[in-house]
Structure formats: structure tokens, C-alpha cells
Amino acid sequence: MSVKRNPIQRRLVNLVLLISGAVLLLACTTILTYEFLTSRQTTVEQASTLGKIIATNSTAALAFDNPTDANEILSALKAERLVVGAGLYNKEGKLFSHYPSDVPEGEFPVRPEDDGYRFEASNLVGIQPVTLGQKRLGTLYLKWDLKAVYGRFLFYGASIVVIMTGCLLAAAYMLSKTLRRQISEPILELAETAKAVSDRQDYSVRARKVGQGELGFLTDVFNQMLARIQEQNMAMKESEQRVRAVLNSAMTAVVVIERSGRIIDWNPRAELAEKIVPVRFREEHRARLAHLSKEGDASVQNRVYELPGLRRDGTEFPVELSIGVMQNERVATFCWFITDITERKQSETKLQTQLSRMELLDRITRAIAERQDLRSIFQVVIGSLEENLPLDFGCICLYDPTTETLTVANVGSRSEGLASRLSMLDDARVPIDRNGLSSCVRGHLIYEPDIQGSAFPFPKRLASVGLRSFVAAPLPVQDKVFGVLLAARQAAHSFTSPDCEFIRHLSEHVALAAHQANLYNSLQIAYDDLRQTQQAVMQQERLRALGQMASGIAHDINNAISPIALYTETLLEKEPNLSERARSYLQVTQHAIEDVAQTITRMREFYRQREAQLTLAPVQLNGLVPQVKDLTHARWSDMPQQRGIVVQMRAELTPGLPETMGIENEIREALVNLVFNAVDAMPEGGTITVRTVQSGPFVHLEVSDTGTGMDEDTRRRCLEPFFTTKGERGTGLGLAMVYGMAQRNNAEVQIESELGKGTTVRLVFPVSAPTGRKLDPASSAAPVDALRILIVDDDPLLIRALRDTLEDDGHSVIAAPGGQEGIDAFEKAHRNREPFSLVITDLGMPHVDGRKVSAAIKALSPRTPVILFTGWGQRLIAERDLPEHVDRVLNKPPKLQDLRVALAELTARNGSRNS
Template sequence: MKISTRLKLAELFCVIVVAIVVTMLLLTSQQMKRELVKNQSASEVLQAVTALRYLSLEYALHHEHRTRIQWQGRNASLARALAVSQDFDGEEDGEIIAEMRHNLERVDVLFGLLVANRRSLAQAQPRIEVLEELETRLSGQITNKTQAMISAALVLSERSRAAVLAAQQRANAAVATFGGLVILVVAGVIVITLRSVTRPLDKLSEGTRIVGAGNLDFSLGVNTTDEIGDLARAFDAMTEKLKLTTVSRDELVRANAVLHGEIIVRQQAEQKVQAQLGRLNLLHQITRSIGERQDLRSIFQVVIRSLEDQLPLDFGCICLYDAAKQMLVVTSVGLLSEPLARVFSMNEHARIPIDENGLSRCVRGELVYEADIADVGFPFPQRLARGELRALVMAPLLAESTVFGVLVVARRAAYSFSSGECEFLRQLSEHVALAANQAQLYGALQRAYDDLRQTQQSVMQQERLGALGQMASGIAHDINNAISPVALYTESLLETELNLSPHGRHCLEVIERAIDDVAATVARMREFYRQREPQLTLAPVDASLLVQQVVDLTRARWSDMPQQRGIVIELRTELAAGLPAIMGVEGEIREALTNLVFNAVDAMPEGGTLTLRTVLGPEPEPAPDGAVAAPRLVIIEVGDSGVGMDDSTRRRCLEPFFTTKGERGTGLGLAMVYGMMERHGAHIDIRTAPQQGTTVSLRFLLPSEAAELAQPAGAYAISTSLRILLVDDDPMVLKALRDILEIDGHRVVAADGGQAGIDTFRAAQQQGEAFALVITDLGMPYIDGRKVAAAVKQIAPQTPLIMLTGWGQRLVPESDNLVQVDCVLSKPPKLRELRCALTQLFEKAEHGPAAQCADPG
């Protein structure tokens, strides 16, 4: 039998055995796969039950809404897993799954009772102990049920693992059995084959050596009928032919050389593939590293240092392109490249002009490779050549078809960059450009987000301030009505009672100023965050006199009240003599100084020194080239020796609603001072330090022309006795106005409310006793001042009408149409303003337009 036949029979037997083994392994693998799937399902159920138990305990401890939502989601997913589970096909597994479903339903019901009990616990305080006991029991039952489900899941998992081990043992036994059979068959074939093949092969090997040595007369003489016998006979025939033809040794040498050359080519190709693979791996590493960064500097540093370590390089840097100036700015230099960068002045932030060389082509988007820069005569290559660099590659960084930077790498050896490395640098530049562009977009997005957040905070603050202004409008009317009689009677007493004692007159003057300040504060409560409105009229103000008034107004706060607590605050006033007048609103400045004095007293809980000072700013130095010199300043300072402020408090002290006084403070004092200074075009300066006190300086620019202080106005009372209809819903205001007007000699008829005023005016017109003037309040119930004005103008269009408003002139809504009103006065009304308005109205009617004393409606 031929050797091949014997081998084929052995091969067929081995194939059959292997097929049986494979079949057994496939069957076992399928069973193992099913068991593994069952094990995975059991593990998932176990994890879900464990998570459900954890969420139940978490909810029982903290009762958070988020935990309840998570519990319900986990419960639903576990229910779906148990409902659709088809992996557990055994009868016992089915019973376990059914039991787990039943327990899950019970847990769902118990958790619902726990949630309901928690809501009852929050609402029913009398039964709190019973509900808490019920909550404890519900939590315990949920824990027991979930623990039972965990135990069932563990049983399922353990059963699946046991099945996997059994299937694996069966597979190992089958492999061992049939593997041993194959080994026996193969060993038998080998033994038989060796006996019939080894000896002839040894003889054939010996004959080959002999013939190879040149003895062509050798003959094997093997006469077997198998393949080796055929090979021996063919060998003998070949020997006979070799006798007839001999092969030239030169041809063998040439064939050997060809084979050697092919081997070298294959080795070179393999080296190129390995190098390309290394560059791709480096590109991947660099791309992954720069993808994790969001700022340009760190991206560029990662790229340069990776190239220095892995490519490697002798010099590397990245430059950003300034298209407007046609310059490259060195942004990042490699750590190993810094010594060379200092040699040819290419440190970070260095600028490189772009001339007609490789740089100009690179910024147009081309990859530039200079194999030997020693022969290039342009400035930039020559700068690099001073550091003994020879080979140069410049790769553009393009983003959206625009070059924004250049990657520069160089080596000392000429012609040292291969085409593969150039292609690698081109690809790397694309990745770097993309990452840099994303970093720039991220930075722009972050800045936009910060701007949006600041804008949102500003809008929210404006909304709060607007709400404060609206709230002020609501209370202004009642406050102004309440203080109107006080203001009118105080001003009348000061004017008519000439025999008042100096102390009594001084007290009345203080009351008058305090009432003015209250009225101004109410009218200006919504304006501390707004610029000065056009109707704010500035008048000359004596700063030193104003400080003396503030001292009198605040004496109780800095003297009497601290002394009751055994605290002494020493007052120092340093008032400059002969100060020029500043332009401002006296009431606003007085109120601002009052706020500053109150803050200074609050900053000295243990006592100290309160200093009020007025000075004239230093004369400016002559301006060069004939320029106009800056105006002088009048400075009002309020200082204390109290606790002072740190830097963070100093930066925020002018913000509305910011206070360091806790519940005692509103955070509006310094904000209103700041608003007043803004409306006056002045400047506020705060000098402070912790435990060293605070000094607040109010700096007012002097007007270009000297302002004259307002002198006490003379009487504006007109000589004619007028018949006046007075309409208001406040009896105190009616009485006060009536008394004041009657003192001036007028005949006054008072009407309580808008409807009564209209009826009185209509009846007087019908009886031929028309009123010469109508004075009406704006805010009245049912029939307000607008309707009164409309009715009066409809009955007698020529009758003058004065409108009184408790909201203040600046708090009248812009939408109000007061064209039928001849004059608008704010409450509390001033005698001077009222008389001026009467004079203005009647002189206008008799002699033409007169000087305006009050704001017209």
C-alpha cells in the first residue's frame, strides 16, 4: 500500500473523530451559552432588586421626590424584566420567577402606601406617632420583600452557574476522550510510516550528499513500490541526466544575487510599513491628547512635545498668523527647542515678518519642505541656519479654508525628512487646526455664556429696582397727604408769626427741612438707580450750610441715642470758609449726607470720632499747549473711626440691596447716595480699611460761571382776592389749604371728593357766581382729578385749574394725559410754589406769559 493511501485513511479517520468532537463541542457550547444568558439575566434581576432595595431605604430616610421617581423607574424596569424573561425555562426556575413577580407586586403596593403615609405625615400632626410607626413597618416589610427577591435572584444565579460548570465539564470530558483517540491513531500511523519511510529516506539523503559533492556515478538501488521507491528511481534518472548536462556555477551565483536583492526590497518595504504604522500611532496619540484640551496653549504644547519625543525633531514651534500685519507670532516652543529658539530670537511672542519665501507659500495653504536651507537666501531660513539646522518643514494650520497658524519643524541633517513624514505632518496640522478651532469656538461660547449670565443678572436687578419704584409710587400719595398739613402750617407760621423765639423759629425751620427731605425721598425712591431726569432742577447750594443742617437733623442719632447706651461719639466739623456754591438739589444732597452720617454711626458701635469736612479742591496745574484747565471741586467728606470695610465689601457696598447690617439694613443707603451723585454728575470716592475707619468723599464740580445762592423769595401773593374752589378727599389737606389761602385774602369753597367738586362748580356757574380758579387733587376715589379737570374745562374752558398730586411730579405715569391742566404741583405744596402758580396763571391771562414758577401740566 502506498504511503499516501495510508495517510489518507488516517486523515479520514481523524476528520471523522474531529467532526464528532466539534459536534459535541457545539452542543455543549449552545448549552453553556443558554446557561450564561440565564446567569446574566439572573445577575441583572439581582442588580435591579438590590437597586430597588437601596432606593426604598433612601426614600425611607430622606423622602426626596427625586428618589421616589428613581424608585418608580427602577420598579417599572424590574417588572418588565420579570414579565418578558424567557431564559428561565425550568419548572423550578419558573416558580422562583413567579414568586419574585408576586413579591414585586407586593413591594409596589407597600411603597405606594409608604408614599401616601409620608404625605399624611406631613399634613396630620396629631397622628404623627402612629404614622411614623406605620412608616417604620412599611419600610420593614419592603425590606423583607426585597430581601426575599434578592435571595431568589441569588438562587437563580447559583443554579445558572452550576449548569454552566456542568456543561463545561461535559465538554472537557468529550474533548479529552476523542483527543486521546486521535492521538492513538496518529501515533500508530506514524510508527507504521517511519518503519517504511525512514530507512529509504536516510539512503536518499546520503545519495543527495554524494551527488551534491559531484559524484554522479552513485545509484540508490531502492526497489519498493511506494512513493519513496518512485522518488529513488527518479533520483537515479536525474543523476543520469546530470551526467549529460552540468549547471554553470556563475548562473547559480547570479540567481542567488537576484534572490538576495528581492529579500532586501522586501525588508525595506517592511521597514516603511513599520514606520508608517508608528506615525499613525503617534498621530492617534496626539489627536486624542489635544482632543481632551480646550485652550490653544496646552494644545500646542502637547503637539510640539510629542513631536520632539516621538518623531523626533531638533527644533519645533507653532506660530499664529496675523493677517492684518502680515506677521507670524511665535505662540509655543518645544521644551527641547528653547536653547535654539534663544539663538535665533524665536522665543514665545516673537514676531516673524513674512517675505517672499516658503512662509508666504505656507500662509497661502501649502505644505513647504526645504531639504537643505543652507542654500536658501531668504531671511527666515537663514535665521534657522544660524542654529545649524538644515532640513525644514512648514505645515499650515487651516480652519474653514483660512490659515490661522503655521507648524514649523526642523532637523540638523539635510534631506532628513521623508515623504511619509511630510505627509504625516500635513495630516497632523489638519488635526491640530481642527482642535484649535474647536478650542477657540469653546472659548467664544464660554465668553458668550458669561456675558449672557451677567446680562441676566443685570436684568433681574433692574426688575427688582423697578418693582421698588412701583411700590414707592403706591405709598407716596398717602405719605404726601399726611405731611401736607404739617408743611403748610409750618411754612405759614414761619412767615406770619414774627414774634417767635429764636429757638422756636429754629425748630420750625428744622421741621420744614425734614418735611422737604421726606417728600423728596418719597418722590425719589425709585430713582436711585436712574440717571438724572430732565425735570430735575439744579439750584445753587451752600455746602457748609448744608453740613450744619445735617448736623442738627442727625444730632439725636450721633449724640443722644449713643449716650443712652454709655457710648460717646465725638463730632468734628471742618468747614472751609468762603466756599463757592455748587449746583444741585438741596434736599437730595442733605438726605445723602444724612445717610452717610447714619452709616458712620453704625460703624462705631463702641464709639469714636465722626468727622464732617468741606474743602475746595486744589487749583489745577496750568494745562499745556493752551488747553482748557479742569474745573475745581467742592469736596464734602464724612469720615468715621469705626470698623471699616475689606476689599470685597468695598467693591459691593454701592450695590442696591447689599448690606452688612443683617436684618437691620435694607441695602439702599449707599445705593441712593450713589444714585444722587450720578444724577448730579458728581463723583463718590470711598477710602477704607478694616479697623481703620471709612471716609466717603462727595466731589462736586463747580459750574463754569459762579452761581448765586438763592435768596429768600418775596411774597408772590397777588393783590386780587380770588374765589377758589378747592377739591380733595383728605379733610386735613382741605383744611390746611383753605386756611393758608384765606390768610392770603382769597375766598375758598372746599369740596370733599371729585363728584362734590364737579357739582359745586356746576351749581356756581348756573347761579352766576363762577369760580376764578379750581385746585383739585389728582388721586381721589371714584372721580379722580382727571375727571374733575375734564368736567371743569367742559363747563368753563377758560377757568384756570391747578392739579395737586400726592405721587410727586416725577412719579406721575408718563401715560397720563394732563393737557387740560394748567399747572401741576407736588404734595406737600409749598406756599411759594402755590403763590407763584397763582401769579403766573393770572399774570399770563392779563399781561401775557410770565416767568414759570411751577412745572406746567
């Protein structure tokens, strides 16, 4: 190109602008690159800090398995607008919580990847461990969307580049315009030299230096550049020679083809290219080559194909073909690379086999992890091996070191035929021989590739049914072998090294699962024992709570029935003109009062063993039945008839029934409870049968009904306190009190019941000699002279009843309605020398109780007897909490005989009626 057609001035301007642009581009690229890398590093540091904070805050949620707290912690990421996703995984790698909550769990990774922060496209992904001390609790997954950040970065970068480019180009243009006249000649000289170099490719030409200064320096630099280009040209030729040498020695065939199909270059390996194509593919190969040469088929360019190749011996082998395109402005060439990939294919096959084995191992491990008994674990293992490995025969045996034998624990379903022929079905015994089995039980895996012709017993036994090779893998736990996994095939040398390694790994997993199953069974037994112990403790706790409740109930009820007891007993004793009917009614009332008193006394301690002071007396059970029938008549006859229901009660009594030793009122109360229960069990009516039977040295008292009956679980629990099937109507104490009575009376409770067929409760009493002397309630105490008695009680009805009763016996009675009033009355009488012969005080009174009253009386007159009259009597005696200043404790409701005996004994011991 002529210099005149392209003036040097214009070229100078273009050159200056080009250099300035290049410098600008380099500077901008450097700055933007630095800012981009710095911003990415800063983003990672900020993200790491945020991840550590969230991970620290999430330790409690993972430690206590609280997904709610985890959701709240992750929801705090709303303040981070770049965070588009976060997930919290537990230590098993399962997703525990995620943010946003409305995003499906499938949008998050199934399992967290390796810890760290990395960029993925326009996102930043962070995997942060969640630890507590040295313990890893889980993993935090965070995802930032950096599209907006990158957008702003590109915008600002482009703006800076545009501004700097405009400024620099304007300055360069002004500078070149000013200086172009001063440098035209040196530039023209340089141009002529460059044209000479370009035309002749002669890099030895040098430009003539014109003047000094920058242009002279430029000429020197230009000449130096030519010298370096000359050196590089020589180096390139040397490099081309080296590349050629490498291609010539490469094992990959390289062929360079023009678009026209003409081969322009190749290496020696490519000389065999035509010969390695199998015959059945050669026509297709030539057609595709022709099509590619003519059309330049883009579908095959820059892609890798796997094709079969042909060796000189006629065997095929896999090859890899890739086609690269080398194109410039004028011509395009294709470079073919052909590589033998036999070894890679073999490695891939081995890797695929190993992956399939690992997948099988994983499936088996997961399956046995869900089972807690050895039999099902062994079934899963052997079944999976038979189906997937596969096996012709497989079984698991348990090792007994004492007898040196293996016991077959499980045989695969497909192996049962061979197992039957081998006499190795479940529970069969296999002795340890000196071949592989003895070494296996010591912890070594044994592989016998061909057992045909073996002289050892066990291999010979397997060979007798057509098996040729087998593997025996030990099942070790804590350095001890407890079993052996046997796998056999009918082909010799049929187990590869990976097969044996897989069986070895599997045996370790099976051993661990079996050990865990044994631990689980042991823990289950321990748990059952603990649960039974807890139930026993809870039952004792319920009994203690019942006793505490009964103490308060007993006090109130005893106070209420005390006047009734006193008046009833007085009428029976003092009114000889009563009719037989009235006397009978009063006697029934008296028995009922005594039963009530005994019942509320037992409410707190119905499971307590009979105390020594409670004396058993002869009881005629046949005599109790009519009494109970009369006492319960309204409950089983009148009340059901109001609802149109008929309940009949029959008595089947054995004549001449011997007496049994017991507490009569307790047995009568228990019989009443059983009758009430029988009525409740017959909502549609029916028949109640009370029966007495002698059976050898025992006497049976039975209550049977024709009601709904009980299932086995209800029958087993019906004696538990507070257990009831009556809903809100029941207390759950009736049968429990019956059981307590039986314990105190040396009796046994038997319950027979079936749904829809009724229930029979049987009380079994022994026929034996009395264990103590029966107290005769009708015996009279020694006569007592008239006494002056002070009664202190806050219950006006009880005061009136005691006063009437004692005055009927000839005593003088003074009553005080409270503790302080009683102390004042006693002090007044003591000052007036009108002392009381005896003081009867209640225990529980407001402000001043019976303890303070007795203490005050003993302080004034130590010889004055004090009787504590209370409904808490049994509790005080049982807990040994008798007040210090009390001479005698009498229970409420009182009995005249007990009261008279106490008066006689205390006044006789005192020796005087006066203090």
C-alpha cells in the same frame, strides 16, 4: 460473517429500523432547523420593532439632555421579561441612561457597536440608532436572554423527536416483521454480493435480480449504488493525486508522523524541515519530538507555535508550527505544518506602529481639546511629540503673510538648548526662504531626509547645530495656512513615511484646535460684551421698577406730611411771638419736611438727568454741615450710646469756601445719607469727619469714617441700586440716591475705601456761575382778595390744614370729602348763584377722582380755575399726563408761597372771582 450466524430476518429488521431512524432523524432535523431559524428571525423582528419604539420614545430625552425621562422610558422594559439590559448612549457614544438602574455601568459596552441585531451565545444583542429626522441623537443598546426560549425549544423538540421515533420504530418493526419472509431471498442475494464487494474491494460485482417489484427495484438500486461507488472510488483516487500535487507544490512544509515517530508522508518542502531549525533549538526540538511520538502530548496538539527558523544564508526568520492529530480506531498520526510568516510579522509590526501612532494622535487630540488658548495647545503638542515620536528639535511657528515671516510661538522643553543655539526661542522671527518653507506655507508638507550640505538658508541653519533631517507641516484653516509645525532629528533619513503621515494628520488636528481656540476667545469677548449690555439693561430695568414703586410711596407720604408742612410754615409766618429756640426747631422741621418731600420725589427718578425746569442756585456747603449735624444727632450720638458705643462727629470746614451751584435740599439729604452710612460702617464706634476743601475750580465735600471699610468688588458695586451689605436692614438705595443727586447737580462721586481702614466718600462740585435764577422762597405774591374756595379731598387731615391756612389768609373755604360730594357742592352753589372763585381738588380719590371732578366743574363753569393738588405732580409733569381740565398742578406737601402765587395768578388771569 456467516449468514447463518446473523439471519437475514434480523438484519432486515435492523435495516428497516435503521432506515426509518435515518429518515426520522432527517425529518426531525429539517423541521427543528426550520423552526429554530424561523423563531430566531421572528425574535429579531420583534426585537427590532421594540428597539424602534424605544428609540422613537427616547428622542426627546436625548434632544433635551433629560436622563430622568430616559430612565422612565427604559424602565418600561420591565414588561419584557426577556430583556435583561438596555442602555441609551448620546451622540458622543457615552452611556446616557441604562436599565436595570441597579446594574453597574461597567456591565454595558463602553461604546455602542455597529447598528443591527445579532446573536451572541444565548443572548440577542441589538444596536438601534436614535434619530430625529435626518439627525442622529444617539444609540439604543438592548440585550435579550434567550436561554429560557432555547430551553423550551429543546424540550418541545426532544419531545417531538421521542414521540415520532417511538411511533416510527413501532410501525417499522411491525412492517419488517410482516414482510421479512417475502424479501429474505432477495436480501440474502444482496448480502452475498455485498460480502463479495467487501472482501475483494471489487466494485464491478453486481447482484442477481430476483423477481420484480420493490425487491427487484432494490436490487437495481443496489447495483446502481455499486456503480456510483466504483465511480467515486476512481474520483477519490484522482482527488488524492490532485491533493498530493498541491501539497508537493505548497510553500508550507507538511510532515505526517506516526505515534512511533516514524515519518510516513511528507511533501518536498518538508525535506528542508531539519535544516530550518536553528542550532540552539535542535536538541530541544528532537527531545520534544520524541516525547510527542511516545506520549502523544495533548498540550501541543491542535495549537500554533511561533519559532525562529534558519535560512541557508544563516539569517533567522519567523516560522509558524501547528500540529494536527488524525486518529481512527486503530492508529493515530500527527500532521506538522510549518509556514514562513516573515511577511505577516512585518505587517503586524507596521500595524502595531500605526496603532501606536493613532493612540498618540488620540491622546494629543484629547489633550488639546481640553484647552482653549493657543500657547497651552502648542505646549501639549510639542511636548508629546518630543516624548513619544521622538524628536530632537520641535517647534510651532505662526505665519505672517504680510511680512513673509514665521514667528516662533512655542518651543519644546527638550528643544530649548538647540533653539537657543539656533536663535529660535519664543517670539523669534524666521524668514521664508525659497526651499521647503515657502512651499510649506502654501499648504504642502515638506520632508528633507538629509540637509547636510544644503545651500538654502533654513536647512543650513538647522544643519549647523547637528540636525540632519526635518519635516515641516502646514497648519491650515479654511484653505489658509496660519502656521507651521517643525520637527527635526539628528539622524539622516530618520523620518519614515508613516512618521510624515502622522505629522500631517496631527497638524490638521492642531490647526482645527487652534481655530476652535480662536473662535472660543472671540465668543468669550462677545459674551463679555453681551453680559455688560445685559447688566446695563438690567440696571435700567431696576431703575424703572424703582420709579414705579416710588410713585405710589410718594403719594402716600406726601399726603401724610402735607398738614405738617402747612402748619409749620403758618406758625413761622403768623406767630411773631415764637422764641428763637421754638423758631429754630420749626425751621429744622421745615427743612426736614422739604428734604423728605424732595427725597420721595427723587425715589422714582433718582437717576434721571436734571430737567430744565429745575434751576440750580448758589449753595454754601459750610452752612449745610451744621444743619446735617443737628438733623442726624440722634442717629450718630444718642442711638449708639444706648448700646454702649461712642461715635464722634467732627467738622473740618475751610473758611471762605466759595459757593457752588446746586439744589440745597438734595445736597443736604445726600449728606444725611452719607452720615447714616458712616454710622452703620462703625458697629464698634469711631469718628465721622465731615470736611470741605477747595481744590482749584472745584469744591470737595467729604464724609470719612474709621469703620470696617470695603473690598474692591464692594467698592465698585456700591453705587448700584438695591446693592447692599447690610442684609435685611439695608435697601441698597442710599448711595444710589447720592449718585443721582450728584448727576443732577453736575457733581462727581469719588469713593476711597480699604478693608479695616475706613471709607471716604467725596462729592466734587464745580465752582461756576449760576445756570439759572434762584427762586426766593421768601418773596411775597401779589395780594389776593378774599376768595370763595371749594376743597375736594378724601383726607380729612389735609382738608383741615388747608382750610385753616386759607382761612387765616381771609378766604372762605367749603370742603367736600370726596369727588362726587365736590361735584354736588359745586352744582348746588352754581344753581344758587353762589359760585366758587376757585376749586382745589385731589387727584387720587375713590370712585370719582380728580380728573372727573375737574371735567364736571369745567362743564358747568369753564372759567372757574381748577388746581390739582396731588402727590403725583412730578410724575404727571414728567410723563406729560396733565388732566385736560386742570389749570395748575401743585405738589404735596404744599408750600404756602406756591399756593398763594397760584391763587393770585389764576384769579388775575380769570379777571373775576366769580364764574
